[in-house]
Amino acid sequence: MKFCDRLFEAAKPIWDQYHEHPFVTGIGDGTLDIEKFRFYMIQDYMYLLDYAKVAALGVIKADDEKVMGHFAQITQGILNEEISVHKSYMKRLGIKEEDVKETKASSVNLAYTHYMLAVSHGGTIAELVAAILPCAWSYWEIGKKLDENPDARHHEFYGPWVTCYSSDEFAQAAIWLIDYMNELAEGKSEKELARLEEIFLYTSRFEYLFWDMSFNKEMWSFEETRRIEV
């Protein structure tokens, strides 16, 4: 059994819930409330900027030229391809750059991106890959699953989202990360593997929380009764 099979099995109880989440199923059948999607788009745009930084740290942490090139390609894919899908949705939704700049990260977004950044800054290249693998891999899984419904990619609003995450380019990045994770795991002790699994499960949980936060348009899960000046 390859290490990523072990990761997949361990995360299955979490990942299965992505596919059932009303935010995800709503994109698939086109019933998702646009206001929820708008909330998600702005938060996810911010998320992608940090995700790109983590991918760029892959260039820094890797020693092998080929691996550096792959991380550079993933960084470019996020910043120039994936983000262009977001930009086009933002245009359709009338979201301006200033709106994004003025929006603060939600609690889940902030916790997720900062966890990924901390692991990637402080950890090994294997830990960095474990942290970002659920992002690339689970979105690809979701894209593929939604694309099983032949209408999904043709939906007038949600179609481009489904097309992006079920695309060959997106798949290639996910597949390379899976293969690289398997390669990095070879010869590692059980203690090291357990640490990688722990990181993978943490970011898998954050992925679920990101869907849920978006569905509920949740910034922080409590009301601030006293005004706090920031």
Ligand SMILES: Cc1ncc(CO)c(N)n1
């Ligand atoms: C929260 C989140 N995870 C993963 C992806 C895929 O890149 C994304 N766009 N947003």
